[in-house]
Amino acid sequence: MTMTQKILAAHAGKAEVRAGELVMAKLDLVLGNDITAPVAIREFPKFGRARVFAREKIALVPDHFAPNKDIKAAAQCAAMRAFAKEQGIVNYFEVGHDCGIEHALLPEKGLVTAGDLVIGADSHTCTYGALGAFAAGVGSTDMAAGMSAGEAWFRVPGALKILLTGKPGKWVCGKDAVLHLIGRIGVDGARYQSLEFAGDGVANLSMDDRFTIANMAIEAGAKNGIFPVDGQTLAYLRAHGAKRPRIYAADEDAEYARTVEIDLGALEPMVAFPHLPSNVRSVREAGGVEIDQVVIGSCTNGRISDMRMAAEVLRGRKVAGGVRAIVIPATQRIWLQSLEEGLLKVFAEAGCVVSPPTCGPCLGGHMGILAKGERCVATTNRNFVGRMGHVESEVYLASPAVAAASAIAGRIAAPGTIDGV
């Protein structure tokens, strides 16, 4: 069995499962946000139980349109807040108190451990695969059913093996690796399947790199992306007070539909052109596209190492005139850590504006919407038509280093190619 199949089998109370089989499995955590939870809350009573299955196994995070962007968004956040209170939900994270973007926040809070089975009404729930958990995005009805029963049905997925070797060079990170992968296999290259990462190269990826890579598994159509558990994973889980890990590893003879090899050492900084995450080129081939805005943040790249990487490029330099650079540390803790490390000062002095944690511009919500014809380099995860604003605006996906270098250059650029970086 693959690693994913072993976790599903364990949660379904079975010794073995096969790709294609349908199983009913127990859930360790059910997640929702201010967009998806209100729909689930509306559906919840229809499932016939008055209370959620376990009030400590639900996480509700106001992050997409929070801090409330308008009156309707405020009403949605209020509905979620009221439900959390009524149900005594422990893991509700209020703006300013303990807040953040869900997929950066939950691991930070130690709410996911290796071997867990997590569903979330958000497509980037697959992020937690970085911790050796099975985590998949679902819709609001599945979230409601999960909150009610503590179980969900799954079709056991087959898998692609992504064999990582080598060590990424300076200015190359998890984002470049996952963009390269999506560029190779396409936006439906792993549809209905797992992406199982393996190989010596895994040890050369930080936990933050792994979060970024697992986060974008959905952009290849995958059900989940998952990393093997190693010393770095265990250290991360310990440091964040997570529950005791249950470590699963793929069998030697696990079946894979396909193996894709990636030499991390051979990667260059990458950029995904509009309007698909698979439309990937190296920054070298980007042709110096001129830009109006840069966004550094999101559940993909708003973690502390992303802030450090961006600050390293921006330190002592200035954002080009005519470019708005928006930096969004993904959680309150990352924001505070960035403050303590002096990174916020670096950003401000370079001419960036620093936002409170929010998904905000990534999905065209608020805090940096694009006008007709404007172009943005973003460390986010999607560059679909109209994703960040006007239907004729453009989003280019890249790493924090590329985004920061582009902010300085006023065009898509890699660090190392702009003056003095």
Next chain:
Amino acid sequence: MNRKGKAHKYGDNVDTDVIIPARHLNTSEPAELAAHCMEDIDAAFAGRARPGDIIAAGRNFGCGSSREHAPLAIKASGVACVVAESFARIFYRNALNIGLPILECPAAARAISSGDEVSVDFETGEIADETTGQTFKAEPFPPFMLDLIAAGGLAAYLKGRK
């Protein structure tokens, strides 16, 4: 269950951001969502869609976000069925969970043109393009899924079985 209407044809990788742009996700009221359905790929869709119409599309329909607002918007537009070459995983699950019938049928999805009169039989899986006279066969829904769709979705279906 047999439905008939005009086809609206789209290409590959129709994502949930164009089905219902996130700027409209500050509501989950189906009628409000329907008013903006397909807005960023086909601004005239909301005014043109009639009850019983079908959407025909290419590969990976519904890719992207997990927003259930996407199938809700399509259903509230009156669309009786989406026929595509393939569907993204979360959309597939969400559509059936809210009672929007969707059929995977590459041949039909490729052959149907915008404006064609199309009928769909969910019990047999037969898709007929009455404008061109072509017929196609998709995998029919099993009885429980027909009941689930008729009930209007998973929640109502489970309640009805209690």
